[in-house]
Amino acid sequence: MYKESATFYHAGCPVCVEAEQQLATALDPTRYAVEIVHLGEQPQRLAQAREAGVSSVPALVVGGLPFHINFGASLADLGG
Secondary structure (H helix, E strand, O other): OOOEEEEEEEOOOHHHHHHHHHOHHHOOOOOEEEEEEEOOOOHHHHHHHHHOOOOEEEEEEEOOEEEEEEEEEEOHHHOO
C-alpha cells in the first residue's frame, strides 16, 4: 500500500515537543510515512522547510500543504 509522506518540522521547544507527541505520532502509520525534522539539530533543512511553505514551527506538511500548529518559533528566529 502506498503511504503518503508527512513531515513534521520543529525546533525542540516545549510547544514543538508536545505537538510532536500529540499530533505527529497520532497519524495512522499505515497511511502516512512521517518524518520528524528537528531544525535546531538539522539547520541545513531550513531551506526545505521554507520551500514547503513553513513559516513557523511546529508545522506538519502533508500532501504538500503546510499546517502550522500553535506557535513555537518563526523560521527567521531559527536562521531561516
